Amino acid sequence: MAKTYSFEALGLLHCDMDESFVNILNLASCALDAPLAHIAVLEKQAGLQFISASIGSLFAPNERCEIAIEDTICQYVQETCDTVVIPDLLADPRTRDNEMIQQNGLRSYIGSPIHTMTGKVIGSLCCMAKTPRDWSDKDIQMLESLSKCVDDIVIARTLALEDQAARKQLKDIAAARGAYIAHVGHEIRTPLTGILGSIGILKGVPLDEKPARLVKILDKSAHKLLEFVNDVLDLARLDAGPSDIAEEVARIGDFMKDQLKEFSIQAGEKGLTLRLEDRLQNACYRFDATALARIVQNIVSNAVKFTNVGSIDVTLDQDSYGQVVIDVSDTGIGIAPEYHSKIFEEFEQADEAAARRFGGTGLGMAIVKRTVDRLNGTITIDSARGVGTKISVSLPLSTAGADCDAA
Numbered sequence: 001m002a003k004t005y006s007f008e009a010l011g012l013l014h015c016d017m018d019e020s021f022v023n024i025l026n027l028a029s030c031a032l033d034a035p036l037a038h039i040a041v042l043e044k045q046a047g048l049q050f051i052s053a054s055i056g057s058l059f060a061p062n063e064r065c066e067i068a069i070e071d072t073i074c075q076y077v078q079e080t081c082d083t084v085v086i087p088d089l090l091a092d093p094r095t096r097d098n099e100m101i102q103q104n105g106l107r108s109y110i111g112s113p114i115h116t117m118t119g120k121v122i123g124s125l126c127c128m129a130k131t132p133r134d135w136s137d138k139d140i141q142m143l144e145s146l147s148k149c150v151d152d153i154v155i156a157r158t159l160a161l162e163d164q165a166a167r168k169q170l171k172d173i174a175a176a177r178g179a180y181i182a183h184v185g186h187e188i189r190t191p192l193t194g195i196l197g198s199i200g201i202l203k204g205v206p207l208d209e210k211p212a213r214l215v216k217i218l219d220k221s222a223h224k225l226l227e228f229v230n231d232v233l234d235l236a237r238l239d240a241g242p243s244d245i246a247e248e249v250a251r252i253g254d255f256m257k258d259q260l261k262e263f264s265i266q267a268g269e270k271g272l273t274l275r276l277e278d279r280l281q282n283a284c285y286r287f288d289a290t291a292l293a294r295i296v297q298n299i300v301s302n303a304v305k306f307t308n309v310g311s312i313d314v315t316l317d318q319d320s321y322g323q324v325v326i327d328v329s330d331t332g333i334g335i336a337p338e339y340h341s342k343i344f345e346e347f348e349q350a351d352e353a354a355a356r357r358f359g360g361t362g363l364g365m366a367i368v369k370r371t372v373d374r375l376n377g378t379i380t381i382d383s384a385r386g387v388g389t390k391i392s393v394s395l396p397l398s399t400a401g402a403d404c405d406a407a
Contacts, residue, residue, distance in 0.1 A: 010157045012041045012052045021053035024149050031142045034127035040074045041123035071100055073109050077124040083112045083140055088132040108133035112147035117158045125150055189229050196222050238370045247286045249400040253278035259296045266304050273311035280316045284400040291371050298364040299328045299391050307332030324397045329390040335383040344369040
């Protein structure tokens with residue numbers, strides 16, 4: 001069941017006339033040939049009727065209008081929960097002694113109920129005239145149809161408020177989850193760093209075959225765990241919401257060479273060729289080095305991991321829109337088209353067989369996609385099973401002149 005919102009939250013107490021309501025009132029006035037029309041809501045606890053919108057001379061525009069409920073005609077609509085028709089207000093015992101009716105020369109009235117999302121009557125859509133009138137069945141049908149349009153607006157606004165509240169709740173939950181994950185990640189990484197350091201010392205000590213093999217297994221397992229913790233921490237930072245982009249000025253070709261250095265040994269051990277082609281002629285740009293490093297390292301790491309024979313080529317270029325384009329092409333196992341969008345989702349990988357064979361957290365490309373989005377860039381994939389993969393990242397980076405040393 002939807003939450004009940006105040007008239008103010010639903011926009012039913014506007015001093016400035018609500019255009020949506022005014023349009024309905026104009027239609028009601030024309031269709032029923034009634035010079036006066038208004039939408040009213042009744043606040044029982046306060047004992048007041050508020051005018052949400054009106055046309056005609058009865059209520060002044062752009063003013064908050066409050067009337068005691070006992071002096072209104074709309075009270076009878078709320079009491080009966082049905083359309084109220086009064087052909088002659090001065091002849092009807094409910095309204096003949098009403099001072100407001102007498103002072104304004106009102107003689108006939110028709111009002112249909114408007115409701116909350118839960119079906120409770122909160123007011124009415126009314127038309128009035130200054131002459132007695134027998135309202136027809138067609139008039140009643142038209143007004144009831146228009147009152148349902150008001151209901152639809154109230155429902156739409158209620159749903160919008162529900163959606164806004166739900167979004168805020170989810171945002172708060174995500175922030176809390178991110179903070180907790182970051183805390184747990186740091187708590188794990190601290191002792192893990194000590195474990196890796198101890199393993200490093202053991203690797204430098206002469207050991208028999210079996211202990212050496214166990215140390216190697218420990219080293220591999222600890223590094224995999226550290227990779228997972230680092231990915232989770234990266235994701236937690238992204239979950240925490242937009243952060244300031246810390247721009248620096250550098251030759252992007254030099255930056256890329258530094259990023260590829262740590263993968264050259266891994267590529268060499270597998271007999272792979274790792275090449276960089278800088279078509280930007282080592283131009284200077286302003287960019288977030290931390291974010292760009294996260295993007296490049298994840299993509300190149302995957303290229304090395306999933307390529308057993310051949311090469312990995314990284315190309316820096318510029319597209320027709322002046323964006324910097326980073327292409328990473330490999331001759332690896334490739335990705336079937338049906339998995340292209342899936343790899344950008346959290347904890348997803350190309351397929352289960354590849355996941356079992358190569359391992360990984362399933363977070364790397366999700367982190368890349370979210371980081372690229374934060375930088376207002378785009379990322380695409382061109383791949384087929386068995387023929388390699390090409391990942392292209394386009395980023396709207398600002399140039400910083402030809403000489404980085406002067407920046």
